[in-house]
Amino acid sequence: MSRRQFDIRLSATIASVRVVLRKASKFAGAAGISAVVAGCATNAPQDTWQPKGPNSKLIDDLQQPVFAVAGIIGLIVAVAVVYTMIKYRDRGQPIPEQTHGKPALEITLTIIPALILAVVSVFTFGAIFKLAKTDDTEMIINVTGQQWWWEYDYPVQNEFGITQPIISSGQLVMPVGTKVLLRETSRDVIHSYWIPALNGKRDAVPGRIHTLRLEADEPGIYAGQCTEFCGLSHANMRMEAVALSKEDFAKWVANQQAPYVAPAKDTLAKQGEEVFLNQCVRCHQVNGLTRADGTPAIAAPDENVWSGAAPNLSHLMSRNTFAGAMFNLLSKQCRDEVWNAPSDVVGAKYLAGVTEECLNQKDLRAWLRNAPEVKPMYANPADLAVSNGKYRGMPYLALSEDDINKLVAYLITLK
Amino acid sequence: MFSTGFKYFFGVTVLSVVALIMSYALFEKFALGGVAISFLIAVGALLAGLLAFSSDGTTRDANTSTSDLTTQSIWPLVSAIGVVFLALGLVTSSVVFFGGVVVLLAALSEWMVQAWSERASTDSTHNAAARKRLLNPIEFPVLAAVGLGVVIFSFSRIMLTVNKSTGAILFIVAGALVLVAGVIFAIKPNMKRPVGAAICVLGALGIVAGGVASAVSGEREELVEAAAEGHFSHAECGPEESKYYDKLSEGTLSLRSSVSATVVYQDGELIARIQGLAKPQKSLTVGRSIPTNIIFRNATEGEFRLVAHLGGSKSADKAADGDSHKDETCTQLVAPGAEQSLTLNIAKPSSVENVYYLYIAGSDEKKIELVVP
Ligand SMILES: [Cu+2]
Numbered sequence: 001m002s003r004r005q006f007d008i009r010l011s012a013t014i015a016s017v018r019v020v021l022r023k024a025s026k027f028a029g030a031a032g033i034s035a036v037v038a039g040c041a042t043n044a045p046q047d048t049w050q051p052k053g054p055n056s057k058l059i060d061d062l063q064q065p066v067f068a069v070a071g072i073i074g075l076i077v078a079v080a081v082v083y084t085m086i087k088y089r090d091r092g093q094p095i096p097e098q099t100h101g102k103p104a105l106e107i108t109l110t111i112i113p114a115l116i117l118a119v120v121s122v123f124t125f126g127a128i129f130k131l132a133k134t135d136d137t138e139m140i141i142n143v144t145g146q147q148w149w150w151e152y153d154y155p156v157q158n159e160f161g162i163t164q165p166i167i168s169s170g171q172l173v174m175p176v177g178t179k180v181l182l183r184e185t186s187r188d189v190i191h192s193y194w195i196p197a198l199n200g201k202r203d204a205v206p207g208r209i210h211t212l213r214l215e216a217d218e219p220g221i222y223a224g225q226c227t228e229f230c231g232l233s234h235a236n237m238r239m240e241a242v243a244l245s246k247e248d249f250a251k252w253v254a255n256q257q258a259p260y261v262a263p264a265k266d267t268l269a270k271q272g273e274e275v276f277l278n279q280c281v282r283c284h285q286v287n288g289l290t291r292a293d294g295t296p297a298i299a300a301p302d303e304n305v306w307s308g309a310a311p312n313l314s315h316l317m318s319r320n321t322f323a324g325a326m327f328n329l330l331s332k333q334c335r336d337e338v339w340n341a342p343s344d345v346v347g348a349k350y351l352a353g354v355t356e357e358c359l360n361q362k363d364l365r366a367w368l369r370n371a372p373e374v375k376p377m378y379a380n381p382a383d384l385a386v387s388n389g390k391y392r393g394m395p396y397l398a399l400s401e402d403d404i405n406k407l408v409a410y411l412i413t414l415k
Numbered sequence: 416m417f418s419t420g421f422k423y424f425f426g427v428t429v430l431s432v433v434a435l436i437m438s439y440a441l442f443e444k445f446a447l448g449g450v451a452i453s454f455l456i457a458v459g460a461l462l463a464g465l466l467a468f469s470s471d472g473t474t475r476d477a478n479t480s481t482s483d484l485t486t487q488s489i490w491p492l493v494s495a496i497g498v499v500f501l502a503l504g505l506v507t508s509s510v511v512f513f514g515g516v517v518v519l520l521a522a523l524s525e526w527m528v529q530a531w532s533e534r535a536s537t538d539s540t541h542n543a544a545a546r547k548r549l550l551n552p553i554e555f556p557v558l559a560a561v562g563l564g565v566v567i568f569s570f571s572r573i574m575l576t577v578n579k580s581t582g583a584i585l586f587i588v589a590g591a592l593v594l595v596a597g598v599i600f601a602i603k604p605n606m607k608r609p610v611g612a613a614i615c616v617l618g619a620l621g622i623v624a625g626g627v628a629s630a631v632s633g634e635r636e637e638l639v640e641a642a643a644e645g646h647f648s649h650a651e652c653g654p655e656e657s658k659y660y661d662k663l664s665e666g667t668l669s670l671r672s673s674v675s676a677t678v679v680y681q682d683g684e685l686i687a688r689i690q691g692l693a694k695p696q697k698s699l700t701v702g703r704s705i706p707t708n709i710i711f712r713n714a715t716e717g718e719f720r721l722v723a724h725l726g727g728s729k730s731a732d733k734a735a736d737g738d739s740h741k742d743e744t745c746t747q748l749v750a751p752g753a754e755q756s757l758t759l760n761i762a763k764p765s766s767v768e769n770v771y772y773l774y775i776a777g778s779d780e781k782k783i784e785l786v787v788p
Pocket of ligand 1: 145146148190191192226227228229230234237
């Protein structure tokens with residue numbers, strides 16, 4: 001084969017690749033359209049277009065006009081491209097005379113977008129600085145991400161009745177109309193905290209503290225999601241912000257600080273406490289829980305869990321969700337009642353916590369029976385060499401159904 | 416239609432489908448490997464389709480004979496070396512193994528491109544040009560990076576061996592030599608290429624030889640000593656100046672953006688400031704098992720050190736057996752007006768039996784309580 005022949009064959013091959021790509025692009029188009037259509041869900045608690053607090057409104061006020069301007073420009077460009085493509089398509093006409101450059105036009109077409117971007121950037125920088133403010137904070141909450149749940153701890157803040165640190169997980173409880181500052185960090189890998197209705201995203205990075213302003217206008221529950229890929233169960237690392245009226249928040253604080261009440265003697269719950277001491281205390285802290293000899297039971301998640309933490313269960317039943325808000329602690333019906341409650345009663349419903357009738361027995365039992373089966377976690381005892389013998393997540397504990405009955409009876413007392 | 420390339424990729428696709436079905440049947444769920452195999456199926460099918468479409472890019476043509484003049488090739492030899500390293504690595508260390516993998520992959524790709532280019536057309540100059548056009552953009556940067564890496568690594572060995580002041584002189588000399596070489600190249604742009612190359616090669620060889628010699632004779636005394644004794648890791652937290660630990664205290668960094676709290680020592684008072692809380696604090700909440708950075712700012716006239724008491728022996732025990740071991744960590748002695756960071760990572764919660772606090776060395780009363788929930 002001569003060199004010329006070779007070159008001809010080569011360009012033929014390239015042309016056939018183009019044909020295939022062109023066909024593939026049709027499929028991509030169809031996939032794109034279905035993705036857009038899927039965006040029109042009605043029940044979308046994580047919709048970024050529905051701000052529920054001043055910080056998210058700030059972002060919304062910026063993105064609405066920018067989106068409109070970008071949409072109009074995009075439309076103009078698309079129409080112009082399609083028009084030119086059809087008008088000047090190849091009909092076998094001779095190639096017109098080729099010219100190069102048209103300074104006046106080019107300069108105009110550079111200056112106009114530059115001006116638009118300059119205007120947008122002025123407002124963008126303004127919003128960025130407003131969102132980064134921390135000196136008007138009224139309350140701080142420390143937020144720590146770890147595979148695959150969020151921990152919240154409330155440092156002592158006497159103005160809010162917090163006289164000893166409060167520690168919780170999954171649901172962030174905060175007072176409405178209060179400028180809350182989250183101080184985020186992580187115990188293992190990078191996570192990102194995002195409650196779309198209340199503010200944008202902020203990464204939680206190990207060894208660093210990043211702040212995020214949060215404020216809700218109305219009492220209610222606002223859903224969120226970890227938005228930085230963080231391993232196996234990233235998709236199951238969810239969270240909710242629960243905004244309560246100031247009075248309800250004070251009640252919540254009082255309950256979180258209430259001392260431990262041990263179950264009465266000779267009850268199933270008391271037996272559950274024993275199982276808990278044997279099986280669970282090596283990871284989970286319950287404040288005030290003591291061993292049979294009266295010494296405080298101190299959890300050692302640092303020796304058992306890779307991140308060095310497991311959720312504090314002292315007031316487990318004051319939350320509505322568990323395991324990184326992946327599961328509901330309330331049965332579907334009771335949960336819907338809280339979620340759909342009007343803002344003036346949602347607080348009272350939330351503070352009722354989890355009652356015996358409302359407990360979601362099915363998911364809680366499944367969790368205790370075999371946690372890694374219902375939430376993917378690195379918890380295979382044979383595979384722990386990479387993490388120094390520590391679990392990432394809660395392991396399978398081979399509990400008997402009998403023990404599970406006792407544990408459920410015990411956990412329901414942790415109000 | 417059924418060209419060699421098509422058959423190959425078709426085979427890959429079919430085998431991958433079989434593998435996927437088998438893995439699903441065996442493990443009853445899609446593991447990560449299943450995803451990888453699915454990608455293999457997609458890629459294999461795409462390539463098989465393309466090759467069927469283009470009859471293997473038609474670089475081989477039945478009507479024309481390719482030139483049988485094959486050039487000599489070193490790649491079989493190099494790939495053999497790669498295989499040997501691979502085998503050797505299996506029984507020695509993974510570094511050797513991965514070295515073998517790299518050598519083998521490089522040799523195979525060079526070999527493949529060479530083989531392809533020799534049969535690309537009957538025009539052997541065109542073939543050689545095709546090979547170069549494809550491979551030179553990869554070969555040159557890789558070779559340059561490896562060469563520079565060797566020179567830099569050798570130079571670093573030299574610097575670790577010679578004593579500190581000689582090191583500075585060597586640095587100056589090396590810089591001057593580079594400058595001189597640059598000047599020569601600049602004023603004699605017509606210099607013959609071999610001369611320039613010779614200068615560079617000689618310089619590089621000199622550094623590599625020095626590096627080998629240095630590596631053989633080992634690092635300089637102080638470094639060996641420091642590594643053995645861990646001078647920089649054990650903190651001496653008393654109020655007096657420590658010979659090793661307080662060396663070069665002005666050179667340490669403070670971490671601005673990751674600060675949990677700033678602890679200020681001022682007018683005989685120790686207070687903590689936390690971003691977001693207006694009032695100064697007398698206690699700090701430190702999350703369990705979270706690396707927590709604290710900045711100590713010394714706003715007094717004297718030199719002071721901030722110490723973190725991290726549990727360990729209770730004060731009662733301390734009185735009993737004199738100076739028993741205390742679990743403590745501390746900053747260096749901080750000059751007036753200066754600041755320094757201290758990182759804590761506390762795993763156990765605080766309680767009546769187990770207290771944590773920050774204090775100024777030498778004055779036990781000035782305390783900030785650390786609450787670990
Ligand atoms: Cu995450």
